[in-house]
Amino acid sequence: xxxxxxxxxxxxxxxPEWAEFFKTQVEPFWEQQVLSEYFTAFDxxxxxxxxxxxxxxxxxxxIAPGRIESALKYQELFxxxxxxxxxVAALDHRxxxxxxxxxANHHQGHVDNFDDFxxxxxxxxxxxxxxxxxxxxxxxxxxxxxTIATIYCATCSHPYNKLILSAPMFSIETGxxxxxxxxxxxxxxxxxxxYLAKPWYFFGMGDYQAVPFEENVLTHSKQxxxxxxRVYDNVAEVQLGxxxxxxxxxxxxxxxxxxQLASDVHIPVILFQxxxxxxxxxxxxxxxxxxxTREYFxxxxxxxxxxxxxMETDRFxxxxxxxxxxxxxxxxxx
Numbered sequence: 001x002x003x004x005x006x007x008x009x010x011x012x013x014x015x016p017e018w019a020e021f022f023k024t025q026v027e028p029f030w031e032q033q034v035l036s037e038y039f040t041a042f043d044x045x046x047x048x049x050x051x052x053x054x055x056x057x058x059x060x061x062x063i064a065p066g067r068i069e070s071a072l073k074y075q076e077l078f079x080x081x082x083x084x085x086x087x088v089a090a091l092d093h094r095x096x097x098x099x100x101x102x103x104a105n106h107h108q109g110h111v112d113n114f115d116d117f118x119x120x121x122x123x124x125x126x127x128x129x130x131x132x133x134x135x136x137x138x139x140x141x142x143x144x145x146x147t148i149a150t151i152y153c154a155t156c157s158h159p160y161n162k163l164i165l166s167a168p169m170f171s172i173e174t175g176x177x178x179x180x181x182x183x184x185x186x187x188x189x190x191x192x193x194x195y196l197a198k199p200w201y202f203f204g205m206g207d208y209q210a211v212p213f214e215e216n217v218l219t220h221s222k223q224x225x226x227x228x229x230r231v232y233d234n235v236a237e238v239q240l241g242x243x244x245x246x247x248x249x250x251x252x253x254x255x256x257x258x259x260q261l262a263s264d265v266h267i268p269v270i271l272f273q274x275x276x277x278x279x280x281x282x283x284x285x286x287x288x289x290x291x292x293t294r295e296y297f298x299x300x301x302x303x304x305x306x307x308x309x310x311m312e313t314d315r316f317x318x319x320x321x322x323x324x325x326x327x328x329x330x331x332x333x334x
Contacts, residue, residue: 010076010080012314013221013223013224013313013314013317014221014222014223014313014314018223019223019227022075022076022223022227025079026075026076026079027075029075029078029079029082030075030078030079033052033082034050034051034052034075034078035050035051035052035053036048036049036050036098037049037050037051037127039123039124039127041094041116041119041120041123042119042120042123043116045094045099045100045102046099046100047091047092047093047094047099047100047120047123047124048070048071048091048092048097048098048099049071049089049090049091049092049124049127050071050072050078050089050090050092051087051088051089051090051128051131052078052082052087052088052089053087053131053132054082054085054086054087055085055087056133057135058085058086058087058135059086059087059135059136059137059138059328059329059331059332060086060087060088060089060128060132060135060136060137060138061081061086061087061088061089061137061138061140061324061328062088062089062090062091062125062128062137062138062139062140062160063077063088063089063090063091063140063141063142063145064090064091064093064121064139064140064141064142064145064146064148064149065090065091065092065093065097065142065143065144065145066142066143066144066145066146066169067093067096067109067143067144067169067240067243067247067251068096068109068240069092069096069097069142069143069145070092070096070097070098070238071090071091071092071097071098072097072098072231072232072235072238073228073231073311074090074310075231076224076310077310077321078090080321081324081325081328084325084328084329086325086328087132087135089128089131089132091120091121091124092238093117093120093144093145093148094111094116094117094120095109095110095111095240096109096238096240097238098237098238103198103199103244104198105199105207107206107207107208107239107240107241108199108201108240108241108242108243108244109240109241109242109243109244109247110199110243110244110246110247111246111247111250112246112250113250114147114148114250114251114253114254115151117144117148117254118148118151118152118155118156121148121149121152122152122156122158125158125159125160129159134159136161136328136331136332137159137160137161137331138160138161138162138163138164138324138327138328138331139153139160139162139163139164140164140166140324141163141164141165141166141168142165142166142167142168142308142309142310143166143167143168143169143279143280143307144169144251145168146165146166146167146168146169146170146258147168147169147170147251147254147255147258148254149163149165149168150163150165150168150170150258150261150262150265151254151257151258151261153265153267154258154261154262154264154265155261155264160267161267161268161331162267162268162269162270162327162328162331163265163267163268163269163270164269164270164272164320164323164324164327165269165270165271165272166272166309166310166320167272167273167274167277167279167280167285167307167308167309168258168271168280168284168285169251169254169255169258169280169284170255170258170259170262170280170283170284170285170287170288171255171256171259171280171281171283171284171285171287172248172251172252172255172280172281183252186202186245186248186249186252187249187252189202189245189249190245190246190248190249190250193244193245193246194246199244199245199246200244200245201241201242201243201244201245202242202243202244202245202247202248204242205241205242205243205244206241206242207241208232208239208240208241209241210229210232210233213225213226217278217279217306217307218279218306218307218308218311219306219307219308219311219312219313220305220306220312220313220316221311221312221313221314221317224311224312224313225311228311255284256284258284258288259284259287259288259291262288262291262292263291263292263294267296268296268297268298268327269292269296269297269298270298270299270300270323270327271285271288271289271297271298271299271300272300272301272302272309272319272320272323273285273286273299273300273301273302274302274305274306274307274309274312274316275301275302275303275304275305276303276304276305276306277305277306277307278306278307279307280307285299300319302316302319302320304316
């Protein structure tokens with residue numbers, strides 16, 4: 001297995017050299033070696049994905065992003081895994097990234113039925129099988145992507161050998177509002193919305209806005225956050241605002257479904273919990289960790305980390321990156 005050499009060492013994210021590294025190493029790699037493609041979903045909409053093929057027999061790391069995310073947000077991770085000799089691919093879920101949007105307002109985070117995400121991911125995996133064949137495959141899934149991946153791996157025949165979950169959405173943070181009350185409000189709003197009007201934003205939500213770093217709850221890494229925002233500001237097509245009532249209703253229901261199905265995922269799983277997560281709540285993750293007793297299920301909390309583990313500062317991010325690399329390398333050495 002290829003090891004990173006001194007020419008491809010990444011500088012620390014809190015040093016001035018990191019920005020230069022991203023500009024001179026990551027961006028040219030993305031522009032020159034990462035391919036962009038589309039396929040047609042079951043209902044006719046166009047879905048976008050990006051991929052890098054290292055070699056015909058290289059192991060493949062597949063990324064299931066979270067809400068609002070695009071493959072573009074994972075440029076650094078693509079580069080890092082490429083240095084390890086891995087192929088990489090990421091899907092833009094329906095309604096976000098460069099995939100087709102689902103409402104007249106392209107800023108609305110919306111879905112009609114959460115199972116559509118799961119079916120899309122199954123079809124995406126078929127696309128990857130055509131491109132990469134039967135090479136070993138690791139599935140890395142973040143936040144909403146973790147919900148999708150868990151339901152998919154539990155209910156579908158699939159080719160993945162390992163699953164790594166990053167702050168998976170097994171329950172949603174509701175702050176001071178009791179969870180039962182939040183669920184009732186979301187369900188009632190979604191029901192009314194379906195029959196009376198075009199999709200509404202949930203209370204307080206609106207179109208895309210670039211939140212200053214000092215106000216963000218996603219990461220402690222200023223340079224990674226600023227780079228992410230710069231990419232989104234420069235590519236208007238990937239900008240996404242808040243969720244609709246129906247997205248939230250479907251997400252809450254799917255999170256509970258994923259909790260119930262987690263024991264039916266019969267491949268090794270590592271679940272990383274962000275210790276200072278203000279986006280998804282720890283409750284659902286802890287329920288899954290308590291319910292799944294298989295020896296090949298591992299639960300780790302990264303104390304102090306915010307929700308976006310792969311955008312976090314190095315000390316929070318590195319354990320997750322190490323796990324992706326080590327688990328994928330094990331597949332080759334097995």
